[in-house]
Amino acid sequence: MDTNFKSGFIAIIGRPNVGKSTFMNRVIGQKIAIMSDKPQTTRNKIQGVLTQTDAQMVFIDTPGIHKPKHRLGDFMVKLAENTLNEVDAVLFMINASEGYGRGDQYILDRLQQVKRPVFLIINKIDLLHPDELFPLIETYKDKYEFEEVIPISALQGNNVNHLLEILKQHLPKGPQYYPEDQVTDHPERFIMSELIREKVLQLTREEVPHSIAVVIENIEKRDSNAIFIQATIVTERKTQKGILIGKQGSMLKSIGKYARLDIEALLGTKVYLELWVKVKKDWRNKQSQLNEYGFRSDEY
Numbered sequence: 001m002d003t004n005f006k007s008g009f010i011a012i013i014g015r016p017n018v019g020k021s022t023f024m025n026r027v028i029g030q031k032i033a034i035m036s037d038k039p040q041t042t043r044n045k046i047q048g049v050l051t052q053t054d055a056q057m058v059f060i061d062t063p064g065i066h067k068p069k070h071r072l073g074d075f076m077v078k079l080a081e082n083t084l085n086e087v088d089a090v091l092f093m094i095n096a097s098e099g100y101g102r103g104d105q106y107i108l109d110r111l112q113q114v115k116r117p118v119f120l121i122i123n124k125i126d127l128l129h130p131d132e133l134f135p136l137i138e139t140y141k142d143k144y145e146f147e148e149v150i151p152i153s154a155l156q157g158n159n160v161n162h163l164l165e166i167l168k169q170h171l172p173k174g175p176q177y178y179p180e181d182q183v184t185d186h187p188e189r190f191i192m193s194e195l196i197r198e199k200v201l202q203l204t205r206e207e208v209p210h211s212i213a214v215v216i217e218n219i220e221k222r223d224s225n226a227i228f229i230q231a232t233i234v235t236e237r238k239t240q241k242g243i244l245i246g247k248q249g250s251m252l253k254s255i256g257k258y259a260r261l262d263i264e265a266l267l268g269t270k271v272y273l274e275l276w277v278k279v280k281k282d283w284r285n286k287q288s289q290l291n292e293y294g295f296r297s298d299e300y
Contacts, residue, residue: 006055007174008088010167012121015103018095019123023154024048024061027164028183051180055168058177060087084110089147089170090118096151097127100139108144117147117170121163126153189216191266196231196259196275203254204243211236212244217276226270229263233277244277252277 012020028048048059084090092111094104111118120140125133137149148166152159184191193214200212218230233255235241245252252275260273 003173004054005173005176006168006171007057007177008171009058009060009086010089010091011060011084011087012091012093013084013107014093014121015095015098015101015107018093018098019154020061020093023093023121023123023152023160024059026154026157026160027057027059047184049178049183050164051176051178051182052168055171056176056178056180057164057167057171084114084116087116088172089116089167090114091121092118092144092146093121093123094140096122096124096133096136099136100143104140105143111144118144119163119166120144120146120149122149122151123154125151125158126156188266189219192216192219192229192263193231195262195266196233196255196273198262199255199259200233200244203251203258211240226272227267228272228274230274231276233275234280235277236279236281238279241277241279 012023014020025048027050048061050057050059090111092107094100120137122133122136128136133151137151140146141149147170150159150163150166152163154160193216196214197212200214213234215232215234216229217232218228220228222228233244235244243251244255246254256273256275259275260271263273264271
């Protein structure tokens with residue numbers, strides 16, 4: 001093994017909807033984290049693995065830190081905060097077009113306890129006039145002593161490679177933790193459920209908020225050319241169930257159609273996807289339901 005090989009874990013943290021998942025997918029080169037213009041899309045720590053000839057970077061896309069409104073929210077915030085003490089570097093990502101806000105101060109206060117290098121990543125610079133960038137940098141530099149400030153556009157890829165090179169310089173020498181062809185530590189079942197949830201968020205817009213979970217009930221290979229997947233979309237209210245199914249099942253068909261295309265790209269094979277909708281009232285506040293859907297607070 002190369003004695004100069006570097007490796008490490010890097011947390012991506014920031015307010016909801018600053019582009020953390022977009023950045024993760026850009027770096028890894030394929031979709032492992034779901035994207036939506038609704039805040040708090042990411043609920044679990046999603047690890048993306050980038051392996052190069054001289055380094056391996058394991059990125060942890062954390063849930064956006066926000067003021068929690070239910071038990072699921074508590075779980076998400078605790079998860080993000082705990083991650084800061086387990087990594088080699090922290091990327092604090094902000095949305096260039098939104099600028100400084102109270103939510104940022106909440107995060108900056110927590111970063112004061114972090115003993116690792118913290119980089120300020122100003123994302124979505126494609127939405128900002130260059131003249132507005134310098135005052136924004138100065139505002140944040142007054143709040144915290146960052147290792148470096150790096151403006152990027154995760155969507156367009158601007159300056160992302162430069163950021164990776166800088167990160168590599170700060171990583172310790174270490175082993176290759178994952179095989180070079182592995183891009184995430186999450187099982188395919190988890191990613192499938194996330195891809196279905198992404199389509200729900202994208203297609204129902206404001207009608208169905210984050211009160212949904214997706215459970216993969218069954219995966220079966222019935223012949224050599226196709227995989228059959230059965231999944232349940234869980235929601236909190238009957239009215240939301242009606243929206244998810246749509247007139248004569250039209251919405252559920254659309255969700256299934258677009259999710260199936262992403263799952264086929266993930267698995268590299270033909271997929272038959274069967275979706276059901278189930279109502280579980282107030283599931284986000286019931287620990288037994290949270291455990292069942294993969295949000296186990298006792299693990300963190």
